[in-house]
Amino acid sequence: MPVSGIVVRVQQSRQQQVKQLMEVMEGVELHPACTEELLVATLESTDYRQEHELTDRIQALEGVFSLSVAYHNFEDMVDA
Amino acid sequence: MQISRRSFVKxxxxxxxxxxxGLPAMFPPAALADDGLVWGKAPCRFCGTGCGVLVGVKNGKIMATKGDALAPVNKGLNCVKGYNLSKILYGEDRLTKPLLRQGDKFVPISWDRALDLVAQKIRETLETSGPDAVAMFGSGQWTVHEGYVATKFMKAGIGSNSIDPNARFCMASAVAAFMNTFGSDEPMGNYEDLDLGDTYFLWGANMSECHPILFSRMTANRLKNPKVQIIDLATRFTRTSQEADRYVEFKPQADLALANGIAHVIVREKLYDKAFLAENVTLKKGKTNIGYGVEDKFSFTDKGEEISFHEYSEFLKDYSPEKVEALSGVPAATVEELARLYADKNRKVCSYWTMGLNQHTRGTWVNNLVYNIHLLTGKIAKPGEGPFSLTGQPSACGTAREVGTFTHRLPADMVVTNPAHRQKAADIWKVPVEKIPAKPTYHATEMLRALDRGDIKFLWVQCSNPFQAAPNTGRFRAAALKEGRFVVVSDAYPTRSTEVADLILPSSMWVEKEGMFGNAERRTQHWFKQVEPPGEAKEDLWQLIEVAKRLGFGNLFEYPGQDLHKALFEEYRLFGLGTGKDLAPYELYQKERGVIWPYVNGESVKWRYNTEYDPYARKEKEKGISFYKNKKQHKKAVLWARPFEPAAEVPDNDYPFWLSTGRVLEHWHTGTMTQRVPALHRAVPEALVELHPEDAVKLGIRNRDKVLLTTRRGSLELRASVGERGVPGRGSVFVPFFDEDRMINDLTLDAFCPISKQPDYKKCAVKVERLG
Structure with missing residues (x-):
């Protein structure tokens, strides 16, 4: 179950709208601290496929300029 | 995962x-300090930005990655490709054993047998055809150590200059123009210019998708400073265009006219910096009608002739805004506005570019023309002001350019044609100077042509995929399979190049070995080996040294009692010390998040040529700018009068569209790594052909319709993308080159810039037909 910490850069005029849409996405935990242009969230997924679908959906939201990843842990996905 | 562990990870x-x-922390850092992982630093494996990554390892496997908060390049953030960094190591089909071709199959053999065979084939080629027939196709993805060993192997061991990297395909035009303008390769500024400038011109660079972290810095600057403007000059509307303050579309090849048009207005209206020009700039014109290199054994040498400022202004009369409008499609009024923005004394202006200017049959010229604007306005080598060539590979600068893994080069900008440079190399390498040949042999494209002709009999490809990435690649794939050729490919995965090899050697990658990369801002970064490679995979450096031993020159790589990687670097460092190319001691790189060169008196020089920052410049004058590396030009930069000349193959009645190629966000270069990440493969499973919506309507093509593209080299069936992510200009189509099942380079033309020898992947003529 991969977990990541992300920073999403958004168009200022659409920040509220992007926040609302991200808040209702399953697996997304939006952090209350943010700026007019930057949102911070943690993503939890069952597998890489779901994780990728989630990041794709966020990037496709109107008003999202980019998604950057600050932390990515996939320790229970690795066949150690 | 236990709940408590999961909460901790979250x-x-x-x-x-x-x-x-940059937001306040939730927990004190100490509370999260011990996460059970061993973290080590490394630069990212993908593009030339050089973002810092921390790699978390447990039980010999990578379990986590994070953006390195201490890395000045990216300050804790990685672009979305950061999700896939570790996954590229764990693709199911990693090569784990040497494989020898037997008919149509490959069979596993031992390393001993493989290395003996390589040595035997090289020896046979040396005996029958001489050293030039032994060739090495290298890479801007080689580590600094690997590139250095390969150069020494070829030039001091084999005695052949037949070595050239894939970097010839991505930034040779930038190198040629840096050298003929400033006498020294690589930018004078650094990434801080993204934070400090206020006016950014992007010339054919889709930074939002291809250099997202750098683009984020630029847009963060805009958020803080309302004066900031980003102007996207391009032939294709992209996500960058969407985010820019202004999109200016020009016709393919017309960047030459547009840059001259901007200079025309600056000169006509006397907006230039007269004092800066008088003190720091000399003017020249070069040869014209210089050809396109489409024929084998094409040869060209430019010759500069000094001209006066009056002659230059006469030359610019051909580029009035009205004439530029006719050539480029950019309205005359826009040309005037762009020129005034560049020249505005209250604006700090930077230019950024990548493949749009470099992959160009007049690539050196168009690089020169952008420098001209900065030289005219004096906006160069100062914080927030200057021209900056971005790179696409992680060590195009650090390895290909600085180590000098080109046929004509030696380390630290030296060249084999200069007897003093050869002597210096021979002294450091402790070989007779006669061992290093004085004549360059084959640049990358010509190397593949020579393989076809039979002038090259033995070719070793490392860390590259030329049999998918080279232009007009169909010819070269057939060449590799011809009788009498022996092709060795060292790689981590099966590729279109291993497919045509006689022998495949399994390579370790990224943090499976110790290494260094050098990024686009002259920052050299080190990492330690952090995990073991799979199976019997070995680093390319080891492979080269083992063959050197078998050929009798293993002593070139013997450093008794010393750590091999450190000893190699310290020897390489001798080339640049005291020349303005000074690297730091190895230990410093082990500790720091990269060090920018030149590193002088214990400090990195952030803006070269500027007396405020550069001790070498201070030796020349008390205050101001000194282009001290350009000794032949009296330490001045050269402003080149370069005209517009048409592309090598222009659309006509039979082939009425322009074909341009490039990258998409999800896949890096030929996709050998990213296509093995299932999520990325699912997201973009195949290359699509992008069309302008008006062209699509005319041709009756809708999204995902099957389309046949045909050039004079071949045909390819693809599905259409209309009005989606990227929109090429009317009359143009765009196809990414990552897809090994749909190889667009079977259609591209092997025309190149006669000065830099870099191919033009952005312009050839194509027919577009709807299928079915």
Whole structure:
């Protein structure tokens, strides 16, 4: 179950709208601290496929300029 | 995963993201300090930005990655490709044993047998055809150590200059123009210019998708400073265009006219910096009608002739805004506005570019023309002001350019044609100077042509995929399979190049070995080996040294009692010390998040040529700018009068569209790594052909319709993308080159810039037909 910490850069005029849409996405935990242009969230997924679908959906939201990843842990996905 | 562990990981993820966004922490750092992983630093494996990554390892496997908060390049953030960094190591079909071709199959053999065979084939080629027939196709993805060993192997061991990297395909035009303008390769500024400038011109660079972290810095600057403007000059509307303040579309090849048009207005209206020009600039014109290199054994040498400023202004009369409008499609009024923005004394202006200017049959010229604007306005080598060539590979600068893994080069900008440079190399390498040949042999494209002709009999490809990435690649794939050729390919995965090899050697990659990369801002970064490679995979450096031993020159790589990687670097460092190319001691790189060169008196020089920052410039004058590396030009930069000349193959009645190629966000270069990440493969499973919506309507093509593209080299069936992510200009189509099942380079033309020898992947003529 991969977990990541992300920073999403958004168009200022659409920040509220992007926040609302991200808040209702399953697996997304939006952090209350943010700026007019930057949102911070943690993503939890069952597998890489779901994780990728989630990041794709966020990037496709109107008003999202980019998604950057600050932390990515996939320790229970690795066949150690 | 236990709940408590999961909560801990989530807290660590949130803390890292908050810190990277510059927001207050939720937990004291000590609470998250011990996460059970061993973290080591490394630069990212993908593009030339050089973002810092921390790699978390447990039980010999990578379990986590994070943006390195201490890395000045990216300050804790990685672009979305950061999700896939570790996955590229764990693709199911990693090569784990040497494989020898037997008919149509490959069979596993031992390393001993493989290395003996390589040595035997090289020896046979040396005996029958001489050293030039032994060739090495290298890479801007080689580590600094690997590139250095390969150069020494070829030039001091084999005695052949037949070595050239894939970097010839991505930034040779930038190199040629840096050298003929400033006498020294690589930018004078650094990434801080993204934070400090206020006017950014992007010339054919889709930074939002291809250099997202750098683009984020630029847009963060815009958020803080309302004066900031980003102007996207391009032939294709992209996500960058969408985010820019202004999009200016020009016709393919017309960047030459547009840059001259901007200079025309600056000169006509006397907006230039007269004092800067008098003190720091000399003017020249070069040869014209210089050809396109489409024929084998094409040869060209430019010759500069000094001209006066009056002659230059006469030359610019051909580029009035009205004439530029006719050539480029950019309205005359826009040309005037762009010129005034560049020249505005209250604006700090930077230019950024990548493949749009470099992959160009007049690539050196168009690089020169952008420098001209900065030289005219004096906006160069100062914080927030200057021209900056971005790179696409992680060590195009550090390895290909600085180590000098080109046929004509030696380390630290030296060239084999200069007897003093050869002597210096021979002294450091402790070989007779006669061993290093004085004549360059084959640049990358010509190397593949020579393989076809039979002038090259033995070719070793490392860390590259030329049999998918080279232009007009169909010819070269057939060449590799011809009788009497022996092709060795060292790689981590099966590729279109291993497919045509006689022998495949399994390579370790990224943190499976110790290494260094050098990024686009002259920052050299080191990492330690952090995990073991799979199976019997070995680093390319080891492979080369083992063959050198078998050929009798293993002594070139013997450093008794010393750590091999450190000893190799310290020897390489001798080339640049005291020349303005000074690297730091090895230990410093082990500790720091990269060090920018030149490193002088214990400090990095952030803006070269500027007396305020550069001790070498201070030796020349008390205050101001000194282009001290351009000794032949009296330490001045050269402003080149370069005209517009048409592309090698222009659309006509039979082939009425322009074909341009490039990258998409999800896949890096030929996709050998990213196509093995299932999520990325699912997201973009195949290359599509992008069309302008009006062209699509005319041709009756809708989204995902099957389309046949035909050039004079071949045909390819693809599905259409209309009005989606990227929109090429009317009359143009765009196809990415990552897809090994749909190889667009079977259609591209092997025309190149006669000065830099870099191919033009952005312009050839194509027919577009709807199928079915």
């Amino acid at each position: 807290a660590a993820a949130a803390a890292a993201a908050l810190a990277a966004a």
